[in-house]
Structures are given as C-alpha cells and as structure tokens.
Amino acid sequence: MKRDMELGRKILLVLEEKEDFSTPIIPEVPEHTKIEVAYHIKLLHQAGLVEAINWSSDSDNEWEATTLTSIGHDFLDAARNETIWKKSKAMVLENGAAMTFEMMKIALTETLKAQLLGSPS
Known part of the structure; x- marks a missing residue:
C-alpha cells in the first residue's frame, strides 16, 4: 500500500x-x-x-x-492551512524529494517562514 x-x-x-x-x-x-x-x-x-x-x-x-503527540499537533498546526499545505507539497515534489512526513515538516516550516518574512515561496 x-x-x-x-x-x-x-x-x-x-x-x-x-x-x-x-x-x-x-x-x-x-x-x-x-x-x-x-x-x-x-x-x-x-x-x-x-x-x-x-x-x-x-x-x-x-x-x-x-x-x-506534541509533534503531531505541531505538524498539523503547520499543515492546517490548505494553501500552505499545497505549496509545501509542491516544494517537495518540485525538488524531487521523497514525500515523507519528515520532508513535509521541513517544507511546511520553509513555506511558513517565507510567508512570515514576506518572501515568495
């Protein structure tokens, strides 16, 4: 599966x-x-x-x-917003990375960071 x-x-x-x-x-x-x-x-x-x-x-x-878990809450807080989620998934796929929970954590963090700092993601 x-x-x-x-x-x-x-x-x-x-x-x-x-x-x-x-x-x-x-x-x-x-x-x-x-x-x-x-x-x-x-x-x-x-x-x-x-x-x-x-x-x-x-x-x-x-x-x-x-x-x-606490980590699960953190992940979900970052992944809750549909736009952030889609941008993060696209970031992982565009860079040819494996779609893992760990890679999604990194992509979500980077997408949120870019949004907070006002830079394009």
Whole structure:
C-alpha cells in the first residue's frame, strides 16, 4: 500500500477533534477503507505524530489511534492551512524529494517562514 500524505493529514484533523483520548479509534475517512486508514495510523505512529495501539493479528492489520503527540499537533498546526499545505507539497515534489512526513515538516516550516518574512515561496 502506498503512503498517502493527504490521508495522513485527514486522520490528524479528525484526531484533533476527539474529546476522549483514552478510547482508541480508526476514524472513518470518506473514500478510504478501514484498512487504508489503519495502515496510515501505523505510519503516523511510526513518524511520532500520533499515539496508537496495535491490535493486529496474523490475519489483519488493525492500528487504532488515541491522540496526537506534541509533534503531531505541531505538524498539523503547520499543515492546517490548505494553501500552505499545497505549496509545501509542491516544494517537495518540485525538488524531487521523497514525500515523507519528515520532508513535509521541513517544507511546511520553509513555506511558513517565507510567508512570515514576506518572501515568495
């Protein structure tokens, strides 16, 4: 399964709205299967963006998220704005870099920095 940065961002947005962080969930994300969402929760957990529980067995892959980490909140705060998100994705792709959560953190930081300093990005 391919990593989908848009799906990862959508999961973070849903988790941010959770009131109860003691109950793990696999959020419903339109146009994505439960398996895709669970897999991306695993990836977000491995990237340090969410806390999650691995309920997987030999026959299925079931990761459930509980909450964002502090790093996850920072990432989402930078990625929340659609314009910033799109510019950051374009920056990564234009430079031929791998579309990873770490590269997106760097691109988001640079895009926000350019916006704050008033220079074009």
